[in-house]
Amino acid sequence: MCMDTIECILTRRSIRKYTDRPVAADVVKQLLQAAMAAPSSANEQPWQFVVIKDRTILSRVSKIHTFSYMLDQAALAILVCEDPTFEVNAGRGPLDCAAATMNILLAAHALGLGAVWVGIFPVQERIEKTRKLLDIPEHVIPIALVSLGYADEKPHGEDRFREERVHYDRWTDAALP
Secondary structure (H helix, E strand, C coil): CCHHHHHHHHHHEEEECEECCCHHHHHHHHHHHHHHHCCCCCHCCCCEEEEEEEEHHHHHHHCCCCCCCCHHHCCCEEEECCCHCCCCCCCCCCHHHHHHHHHHHHHHHCCCEEEEEEECCCCHHHHHHHHHHCCCCCCCCCCEEEEEEEECCCCCCCCCCEEEEEEEECCCCCCCC
16 A cells, blocks of 8 residues: 555554464565654764564563563564664764664554564663563663554544744744734
8 A cells, every 4th residue: 555655644643452473574575674764964874773563572571661561462572773883973873773663654654564663762661671672782772662553543633734833934923024
């Protein structure tokens, strides 16, 4: 399922309920290709990914992160990690990984999957527990987890545009000219 880019952006919603339909390996590859197509500072691409399909591991992740209960139903999850060994410009990795995460979310929606972004970074306890559970090297930083599956819910869309948050040329009290 492919759709117009703007439609994809405006209709994507966080999905926390999934059917038991599996996600094919070629679809997972497309999600990872989309992630790796994200822009990154100085084209450093400081990311690594962990694809989690093991039900036991998904369940254990849901126990270490308060807001990740949906992993108990998810077909899989993709953990986006920052690997500083790829960085020349320190400190930009979390932003690059956020762009990769957003690409996964949009690609999932365009491919007919449901997904939700589960934040790991910057909460140190989540970082450490995720690292330990998945045997991630100490220098690699888990940034975000994307829970994925075929949606078993259809949240209503909403227009999130807020004119009062837009400023032109400089910060002003009046948002529009």
